Amino acid sequence: MTLLERLRGAVAAHGALCAGIDPHPALLDAWGLGRDADGAERLGRAVVEAAAGRVGVVKPQVALFEAFGAAGLGALERVLADARAAGLVVIADAKRGDIGSTNAGYAEAWLTPGSPLEADALTVSPYLGVGALDGLLEAAERAGKGAFVLAATSNPEAAALQLARHADGRTVAQGVAEAVAARNAETRAGHGIVVGATIDRAAFGIASDPATPILAPGFGAQGARFADLGALFPAEALVLASASRSLLAHGAAGVAGAIDAAQRELAA
Numbered sequence: 709m710t711l712l713e714r715l716r717g718a719v720a721a722h723g724a725l726c727a728g729i730d731p732h733p734a735l736l737d738a739w740g741l742g743r744d745a746d747g748a749e750r751l752g753r754a755v756v757e758a759a760a761g762r763v764g765v766v767k768p769q770v771a772l773f774e775a776f777g778a779a780g781l782g783a784l785e786r787v788l789a790d791a792r793a794a795g796l797v798v799i800a801d802a803k804r805g806d807i808g809s810t811n812a813g814y815a816e817a818w819l820t821p822g823s824p825l826e827a828d829a830l831t832v833s834p835y836l837g838v839g840a841l842d843g844l845l846e847a848a849e850r851a852g853k854g855a856f857v858l859a860a861t862s863n864p865e866a867a868a869l870q871l872a873r874h875a876d877g878r879t880v881a882q883g884v885a886e887a888v889a890a891r892n893a894e895t896r897a898g899h900g901i902v903v904g905a906t907i908d909r910a911a912f913g914i915a916s917d918p919a920t921p922i923l924a925p926g927f928g929a930q931g932a933r934f935a936d937l938g939a940l941f942p943a944e945a946l947v948l949a950s951a952s953r954s955l956l957a958h959g960a961a962g963v964a965g966a967i968d969a970a971q972r973e974l975a976a
């Protein structure tokens with residue numbers, strides 16, 4: 709099964725919400741957990757437990773586990789394993805991306821069946837060249853997995869780079885989105901793009917392609933409203949509305965309720 713098929717199934721069964729697993733230090737405090745690998749693991753596994761059966765997709769934020777070194781990565785391994793065992797589609801938000809030969813190492817780490825950090829998809833940066841990602845995308849396809857390529861990110865600082873124009877007038881973000889769509893047209897793999905829910909998509913020239921899923925961070929803490937999903941993205945797009953801090957803000961006991969409330973707003 710391809711990533712595209714799995715994401716379509718997950719969204720059809722559980723709606724568009726992608727629950728972020730972001731063990732920020734302030735959230736660990738609020739949850740009464742230590743600012744350490746054990747705290748990150750407890751938070752992550754509690755989110756997985758609340759998410760299972762409520763959402764189809766989760767997105768652990770790798771940096772916030774990596775912050776605790778080897779122990780943090782061990783914690784992440786267990787959170788990833790729990791999430792995959794629960795049938796959730798797991799997007800590791802690690803934003804990897806290098807020259808092609810090095811990208812092979814990232815594919816080995818994150819997108820290889822049986823690897824300790826196995827995920828279903830990985831966020832990657834195309835800013836060393838979209839073509840530098842070819843080997844990683846091929847490896848993902850062989851494993852029925854995929855990548856979400858940063859196109860137009862949710863943070864305001866990115867606009868100067870991502871709105872820069874090619875000689876033919878297309879924005880850099882548009883070029884990335886079109887390259888990913890072209891690959892999907894050939895392979896049907898369903899690699900995705902990252903398009904922030906906080907940006908003016910039209911200004912970036914990003915069209916929607918039903919075969920190219922969109923990971924849309926920016927809901928909740930960054931200001932985009934769940935209820936605006938339909939206004940922000942066309943109905944035919946396969947969009948994952950991603951939120952982290954807003955779902956995690958009310959402690960372990962509040963996650964399930966926050967997920968249910970977000971799902972209701974997205975569906976309204």
Ligand SMILES: O=c1ccn([C@@H]2O[C@H](COP(=O)(O)O)[C@@H](O)[C@H]2O)c(=O)[nH]1
Pocket residue numbers: 728730769801860861862863902903904925926927928929930950951952953954
């Ligand atoms: O353009 C992007 C790409 C990724 N992110 C990540 O999504 C979450 C957002 O967290 P919130 O707490 O809902 O703001 C976080 O892990 C980011 O690294 C993004 O925000 N924008």
